[in-house]
Amino acid sequence: MRSASSTDVVAELYHAHGNWLQGWLRNKLGNTADAADLAHDAFVRVIKARNAADIREPRHYLTTIARGLVVDLFRRRSLEAQYLEVLAAQPEAEWPSAEARALVIEALMEIDAMLDGLGPRVKRVFLLSQCEGLTYAEIAARLDISLRSVNKYMASAMEHCCLYQLQARG
């Protein structure tokens, strides 16, 4: 009963603001197909949040969600573009298949979200150590910082990632 009425509210929202939201997104993105996709995703979020009946300023609320989705889309695009650029620098024989690439991009999206919010220097130290396997001494030399700082940045990056996982997964 309750869920049926909340679905009605979403349907009403959609009729009243669906086209408007799509127009807003088109204006941001300059592209009809992406705008339609994200407008759809925005309403899926509203349905999942189950609070449609409590929304006071629907357009403000919808644009807040949509703005987050636009940021995510750009995140994905920029990761994809950067990933392909990195691959292009490697011998063709080592390029993964299209399926493997799609999985890598999903994994990169998750890692990127986890690292989001770290300062650029902290992130750099963490990736140099964890992904590129540099020793603390090599990192200190490369970034011209002290060993103590490397140690401190490593600890704070790992703490940040663990807290992120705590929030994301409980």
Place this chain on the structure above:
Amino acid sequence: MSQALHSPANAAQDEREAIRAAAGWYARLCSGSASEAEQREWQRWLAASELNRQAWTRVENVRAQLGQVPGKVASPTLLGANRNRRRSLRLLGLATLALPLGWLGRQLLVEGHWRADFRTAVGERRRLTLADGSALTLDTGSAVDFHFDAAQRLIRLHAGRILIATAPDPQRAADGTSRPFRVRTRHGLVQALGTRFTVQVADEATTVAMLDHSVRIQPAGAAAPVLLHAGQQLSFTADSTGQAHPADASTGTWAGGSLVAVDMPLGRLVEELARYRSGVLRCDPAIAQLKISGAFPLDDTDRALALLEETFPLRRESHTRYWVELLPR
């Protein structure tokens, strides 16, 4: 007293402290200079409480997550993408016009190295009228730029597929000759002889399909030019031209928004639909040869897949929106 100690607020605080300690230990152990005494101390810390062990499990999970991507790929990608993104989000914050973001969208699309005059995103189609009156339709995920000058009308096709209906050149020379209309791909040159045709470029070859009249194809390498006539289709590389064979029934139907298949192997149909979607769409090799006939909407590939599932002996399995597989039923 003990009640108060285990209230949720305190539990969260304890958990945070354990996480901070675990991260500190991790940084110490990664340094490569932790002494044996320190290692023993870490062991004691780990054994001291369940909370500490949980916190350490989180550390291991973070490590596992980082390990999903080869390190030499992850690090430059994440650091580089971050730079791009700061630039793009700055633009996003400022942008009140569609133009800079449209431009940005193109910049950020796959194959971001070069800039094309016109691009379509995955799933998008776009129809343009060119300066000479010719009509050009860009299929999904395509990129072209234009070089129209006194000597020629040249379209460079970088990616994807286009449908062209040429118009008579409005800028005829005094002797009545018109500027040639050409499409260049990395594999060679296609010259229109008053005509309607599609050109599709992929990594390995370029494919031309004729709807009306004819074109001349000149591969970039040494191979001799060939003429291709209405109803024919041919693929070529820089060094060789394949055999002309009858064009598919579906040729050019994409420009109208649907893919019309007549006895098309499922594998090929899936390849076509995949071009309109982000992520992976694939079919089980066991059903790749299944013959499919029907009209499938390209603007809503989920509906196209639902139609396939209703009509043919197959089922969909989707792990995420970006990973869909078709399997035998």
